[in-house]
Amino acid sequence: MPQRTxxxxxxxxxxxxxxxxxxxxxxxxxxxPWSARLLVxxxxxxxxxxxxxxxxxxxxxxxxxxxxxxGSTGTAAPEVPQGKPLTGAIDLLLLGLDQRQSWAxxxxxxxxILMLHVPATHDEAYLMSVPRDSKVQIPAWPKAGYNGAADRxxxxxxxxxxxxxxxxxxxxxxxxxxxxxxxxxxDGVVVIDFGGFRNVINALDGVHMCVERDTWSSHxxxxxxxxxxxxxxxxLKPRPNSWWHKKGCRDxxxxxxxxYARQRKGLPHGDYDRQRHQVQLIKAMAKKAASAGVxxxxxxxxxxxxxxxxxxxxxxxxxxxxxxLFNLKVIAxxxxxxLKANAGTFNGAGDGSELLxxxxxxxxxxxxxxxxxxxxxxxxxVLIAS
Numbered sequence: 415m416p417q418r419t420x421x422x423x424x425x426x427x428x429x430x431x432x433x434x435x436x437x438x439x440x441x442x443x444x445x446x447p448w449s450a451r452l453l454v455x456x457x458x459x460x461x462x463x464x465x466x467x468x469x470x471x472x473x474x475x476x477x478x479x480x481x482x483x484x485g486s487t488g489t490a491a492p493e494v495p496q497g498k499p500l501t502g503a504i505d506l507l508l509l510g511l512d513q514r515q516s517w518a519x520x521x522x523x524x525x526x527i528l529m530l531h532v533p534a535t536h537d538e539a540y541l542m543s544v545p546r547d548s549k550v551q552i553p554a555w556p557k558a559g560y561n562g563a564a565d566r567x568x569x570x571x572x573x574x575x576x577x578x579x580x581x582x583x584x585x586x587x588x589x590x591x592x593x594x595x596x597x598x599x600x601d602g603v604v605v606i607d608f609g610g611f612r613n614v615i616n617a618l619d620g621v622h623m624c625v626e627r628d629t630w631s632s633h634x635x636x637x638x639x640x641x642x643x644x645x646x647x648x649x650l651k652p653r654p655n656s657w658w659h660k661k662g663c664r665d666x667x668x669x670x671x672x673x674y675a676r677q678r679k680g681l682p683h684g685d686y687d688r689q690r691h692q693v694q695l696i697k698a699m700a701k702k703a704a705s706a707g708v709x710x711x712x713x714x715x716x717x718x719x720x721x722x723x724x725x726x727x728x729x730x731x732x733x734x735x736x737x738x739l740f741n742l743k744v745i746a747x748x749x750x751x752x753l754k755a756n757a758g759t760f761n762g763a764g765d766g767s768e769l770l771x772x773x774x775x776x777x778x779x780x781x782x783x784x785x786x787x788x789x790x791x792x793x794x795x796v797l798i799a800s
């Protein structure tokens with residue numbers, strides 16, 4: 415992709431050649447462990463190219479590509495010539511869907527919203543979470559019959575998916591909402607179905623997770639024979655027979671690991687604890703994949719990638735899927751830096767929603783201008799410890 419620079423108005427423009435930038439103060443490298451780098455590799459299935467740079471044979475790559483649904487979430491991008499490398503800064507929007515078994519089609523909300531920024535140097539990757547309850551201005555989306563409103567950001571996906579617009583409309587409206595808010599022009603969108611994540615974990619034969627405190631599940635009850643059973647509804651407090659994730663470390667099956675990582679009610683920091691647990695889950699998945707010999711076993715890798723690909727929907731911005739995934743190996747090799755919004759605490763708006771702080775908006779603006787490294791140097795408190 416061509417280099418992008420910010421205009422005085424804060425929008426981004428694509429140029430044919432990378433623009434020269436002024437010299438800035440030297441950055442201190444912010445290193446992250448291999449497992450943190452693999453967060454992006456797994457979460458976006460960024461690689462098959464992957465898990466630390468292992469090249470994937472064409473047959474395995476075909477398994478992944480063939481299982482991914484693609485579409486456009488905005489104005490159709492021009493088709494990119496095959497084999498064209500990604501250049502310049504890269505911005506991706508990553509959406510994790512909450513699609514309950516009891517919900518009707520096109521009723522999902524974006525339960526997890528992440529913005530991934532890779533600077534033009536391609537030596538680091540910055541992952542920023544947008545709190546799901548952030549109150550923002552959602553623009554009109556006529557194709558879905560939506561007139562626009564100030565609402566929680568996670569409702570943008572639901573609003574955009576109506577009238578048969580599906581995931582492309584939902585992701586499109588979410589993308590437009592965040593671009594209006596931050597000025598960031600996204601180069602691609604990745605939509606992940608949490609249910610599909612469960613299949614990935616099962617393909618790994620489970621993962622090892624540590625539960626920090628007894629946590630009740632808003633999704634599962636205990637059946638009369640003591641087994642977990644899915645429970646429709648969205649309770650605000652534990653039911654008499656709610657399933658509890660007990661404190662301690664253990665191997666978890668897909669349903670248990672995913673369910674624990676999705677809980678927020680009853681936790682001290684609510685959605686911020688959930689965000690942290692989701693990062694822990696994906697790191698655990700990456701670690702299990704590496705330790706289980708998956709990446710060196712074509713059969714196991716193929717099974718895993720089919721499961722992962724089935725949970726993904728992509729807007730590749732005009733790239734072919736294979737080129738899009740293969741080019742993103744730059745992210746697998748970068749140092750992943752995770753950043754927190756609102757200092758990691760709920761910034762209530764008084765109506766149950768949350769306001770994005772001025773500091774958080776400055777962080778998003780730094781991503782827009784490809785100056786996150788400098789911003790972090792001046793604001794180290796936004797870093798999330800590995």
